[in-house]
Amino acid sequence: MKFVTSVVLSLFSLYALASTEYAPRFDFRLYKKEAVNTGPTILIIGGIQGDEPGSFNAAALLATEYTISRGNLWVVPNLNFESIIKRSRGVYGDLNRKFSRLDRNDPEYELIQKIKAIIQDKQIDMVLNLHDGSGFYRKKYIDKLHSPQRWGQSIIIDQEKIKTRHYGGLMALAKQIRETVNTAINDEGAHYHIRNTHTREGNVEMEKTLTYFSIQNQKPAFGLEVSKEYPTHERVYYHLLLVESFMRKLGIKFKRSFALQKAAVRDRIDNHVNLSINDGKIYLDVAHARRRLTYVPLKKSAPVNLDSGSPLMAIINDHKGYRVRYGNRHVTYLQPQYFDYDSSLKKVSIEVDGQTKIIALGSIVKIRNNLLVDPLPGYRANIIGFKKPGLKNEVGVLIRRSDISSRFSVDRSARLFRLEFYKDNKYCGMLLLSFNNKKSAQLSRLSANIGASVP
Numbered sequence: 001m002k003f004v005t006s007v008v009l010s011l012f013s014l015y016a017l018a019s020t021e022y023a024p025r026f027d028f029r030l031y032k033k034e035a036v037n038t039g040p041t042i043l044i045i046g047g048i049q050g051d052e053p054g055s056f057n058a059a060a061l062l063a064t065e066y067t068i069s070r071g072n073l074w075v076v077p078n079l080n081f082e083s084i085i086k087r088s089r090g091v092y093g094d095l096n097r098k099f100s101r102l103d104r105n106d107p108e109y110e111l112i113q114k115i116k117a118i119i120q121d122k123q124i125d126m127v128l129n130l131h132d133g134s135g136f137y138r139k140k141y142i143d144k145l146h147s148p149q150r151w152g153q154s155i156i157i158d159q160e161k162i163k164t165r166h167y168g169g170l171m172a173l174a175k176q177i178r179e180t181v182n183t184a185i186n187d188e189g190a191h192y193h194i195r196n197t198h199t200r201e202g203n204v205e206m207e208k209t210l211t212y213f214s215i216q217n218q219k220p221a222f223g224l225e226v227s228k229e230y231p232t233h234e235r236v237y238y239h240l241l242l243v244e245s246f247m248r249k250l251g252i253k254f255k256r257s258f259a260l261q262k263a264a265v266r267d268r269i270d271n272h273v274n275l276s277i278n279d280g281k282i283y284l285d286v287a288h289a290r291r292r293l294t295y296v297p298l299k300k301s302a303p304v305n306l307d308s309g310s311p312l313m314a315i316i317n318d319h320k321g322y323r324v325r326y327g328n329r330h331v332t333y334l335q336p337q338y339f340d341y342d343s344s345l346k347k348v349s350i351e352v353d354g355q356t357k358i359i360a361l362g363s364i365v366k367i368r369n370n371l372l373v374d375p376l377p378g379y380r381a382n383i384i385g386f387k388k389p390g391l392k393n394e395v396g397v398l399i400r401r402s403d404i405s406s407r408f409s410v411d412r413s414a415r416l417f418r419l420e421f422y423k424d425n426k427y428c429g430m431l432l433l434s435f436n437n438k439k440s441a442q443l444s445r446l447s448a449n450i451g452a453s454v455p
Contacts, residue, residue, distance in 0.1 A: 026082040026085060028078050028111070028311075029076065029077065029311045030074060030076050030118060031064075031073075031076075032072070033063070033067070033073040034068065034073075035069050035253075038072060039250070039251055040166070040250040040251065041074060041126075042072070042074070042127075042128060043074045043075075043076070043127045044059055044077075045059070045075075045128070045129045046075070046077045046078065046130045047059065047080050048079045048095050048129060048210060049083070049089050050080050050081075050088050051088065052130075052228075054230070055226075055235075055239065056077055056327060057232060057233075057235075057269050058235070058239035058240055058243070059075055059077035059078075059130055059239075060078070060310060060327075061236065061269070062240070063311060064310065064311070066255070067254060067256075068252065068254050069253045069255070070253035071247070071250065071252030072123070073252065074123075076118070079095070079111075079115060080095045083095070085327075085328070092108050093106075093108075095108060096208070096209050096210055098112050099112065099209055099210050099212070100207050116213065119210070119213065119217065120217050125220070125250070126167055126220045126222075126246070127210070127220070127222070128221070128242075128246060129210050129221065129224065130226075130239055131225045132225070132227075133151025133152040133225035135147070135149075135150030135152050135228075136150055136152050136227055137193050138193065139193070152226060152227025152229065153192050153193065153225065153227050153238070154195045155177060155178060155193075155194050155195070155222055155225075156211065156223030156224070156225060157170040157195070157222060157223075158170075158197055158198075158199035158211055163218065164218045164220060166220075168220060170215075173249070175194065177246060177249060178192045178193070180245045180249075185238075190230075195225075200212075222246075224239060224242050224243070226238045226239050234265075236265050237261075237262045237265045241260070271288075273286050273313070273331065274308065274309060274310075275308045275315075276306075276362060277298075277305065277306060277307070278298070278305050278341070279305065280307070280361065280429065281297070281341060281362070281427065281428075282297065282430060283362040283363070283364075283432055284410055285410065285432060286410070287411075288411045288413060289331055290409065290411065291333060292332065292335060293332055294337075295335070296322075296334045296335060296336050297336075297337055297338075297339050297430075298336040300338045304317065304322060312326055312327040321334055321336060339422075339425065339426060340425070340427070341426060341428075342423045342424075343428070344428065345379060345423065345428040346361060348373065348376060348381075348421065348431070350365065350374065351371060351373075352367055352371050353370065353371075356374070361430060362429060362430070363431055364431070365431050366436060367401070367433055367435050367436070368435075368436060370398055371399055371433065372396065372397065372398045372399065373419070374396070376421070379395075379423050379428065380422045381419065383433070384408045384418040384419075385404040385406075385407070385417055386399055387405070404417055410432065415434060416432055416433065416434055416435075417435070418430050418431075418433070419432075419433050
């Protein structure tokens with residue numbers, strides 16, 4: 001089966017901010033995941049409000065962990081990226097109330113125009129706007145958490161029908177999706193309900209929203225609300241159940257890289273957080289990073305270029321160092337040491353547990369017992385945290401996990417360490433060493449208090 005490689009379009013240009021945290025804009029990305037055997041196209045939008053992590057984490061997984069074999073999936077996982085990073089519903093006001101009328105002087109005017117253009121693209125057949133909503137929507141009042149004033153666990157439509165060639169019966173389609181999804185949810189309290197906002201009948205607030213803009217442009221649109229009562233990974237799970245039901249209904253065929261189970265979803269969003277800086281010169285797994293990483297070799301007088309598999313990652317320069325954000329989470333702080341860069345070294349030969357391996361810089365090396373860097377004439381190897389009196393080059397030295405100080409690890413469990421390479425005084429690149437044996441597990445437990453004390 002043939003596939004078209006996903007296309008990623010960045011609609012602004014400030015992913016790794018070189019000014020202050022309060023720079024005017026962060027990027028949002030559009031991922032086009034398109035199959036050779038084309039079919040309908042669904043546009044998924046996450047993160048329109050920055051305090052809804054179920055929304056933007058679900059959309060991020062759809063953008064990065066799904067493969068499409070029939071039909072097309074366009075995903076904007078981080079529409080209101082600045083608000084996501086700053087843990088705000090909307091830094092410049094509620095972005096989901098700016099689709100009717102908006103002053104040209106509004107800081108988000110250009111952002112709104114660009115997402116409107118994507119929605120209006122002739123290829124788009126349906127729009128799904130993901131939200132985390134309060135409580136549990138019910139048509140009749142049950143209690144404060146279950147009432148008509150709540151939004152969680154609901155499929156939102158603005159009206160029952162719209163005039164369009166396909167999928168115009170919004171209520172009928174919402175009912176079909178609700179029945180399909182609810183059969184897969186054992187907990188009756190988590191079942192979905194349909195909420196019709198009757199927007200064109202005088203609902204002034206809903207007239208300003210993205211979904212109403214969509215249906216005014218003959219694009220079937222639904223708001224998908226998951227309850228904020230659930231932890232983030234469960235919100236993501238319920239969002240994906242809904243989105244996949246829509247995809248199957250429209251005949252979009254897909255595969256994902258993980259099982260659609262709550263524990264697997266939690267693992268994907270919590271334990272797979274990697275970033276690459278300056279064309280792979282620095283590669284870090286920061287899922288469980290220490291609060292501060294010191295002596296990070298950055299290039300003199302040059303911006304920091306971030307390349308991450310996640311659209312939720314950002315690096316922010318505060319003029320002393322760089323704060324790393326993953327969605328609305330603070331991940332770590334990079335304290336730089338500046339070098340000129342050298343690009344002459346691409347691969348190195350390393351003996352890992354007695355076996356010789358040729359490894360490209362910018363990789364993770366898994367180690368059980370020990371490693372030894374083979375001779376590298378003209379280059380110097382340096383494992384951060386390893387120290388031996390009189391030794392300035394660690395090439396040709398057998399090194400075990402116990403030889404490396406825990407307080408220099410990348411992660412709080414003291415399993416990940418940096419192996420850096422230099423030519424003269426120029427930085428060439430690094431490998432990330434991942435130790436995994438019983439002794440390292442013991443060291444990890446012993447180092448827990450060390451990790452907690454790092455500022």
